Amino acid sequence: ETGVTQSPTHLIKTRGQQVTLRCSSQSGHNTVSWYQQALGQGPQFIFQYYREEENGRGNFPPRFSGLQFPNYSSELNVNALELDDSALYLCASSLAAADTQYFGPGTRLTVL
């Protein structure tokens, strides 16, 4: 157990809807990174939040957005859902931006 929690575990949405995924970081960690893992693929970096500021972004469109709160928990928001957004969404926390990342169990999003 890493101490990183994510909610919900599973989620089903329809195309065009919006979704919010949540992540609580491990105690003492001030950085959260989000990844998208499509079926059969390795995780792809979406973005990272360090002390409530975005600190790097991968090749994802602006409809993927995030927040980090003063307690360092984080949200990933996806607007205008597309079928290809169906994936396992993983968050990872780390002591600081460039430190080892510890992953949560993930949220499985299905877009119909």
Added chain:
Amino acid sequence: GEDVEQSLFLSVREGDSSVINCTYTDSSSTYLYWYKQEPGAGLQLLTYIFSNMDMKQDQRLTVLLNKKDKHLSLRIADTQTGDSAIYFCAERSGNTGKLIFGQGTTLQVKP
């Protein structure tokens, strides 16, 4: 560019050693990681190696790094059925937090 390649599948007998290989392209990689993923679960950190090291051993796990060839391997000694999972190699460039993952190697351990 940034790219990490792994072979997709490895099958071994219980008790044998497993060797999972990975190649990467970013010469500025500072840390390289091995994660394990069981079905339907998140990623479990197994071990990592700093780019100025050649080898790291941690119980049954041995990581070898050939920086010249940009080749990383993970050896699991005395492989058990509980080691059956997908293994991901990942690199981290410079001082960024972005991890670049390979596609994963599925390890099948036969009794």
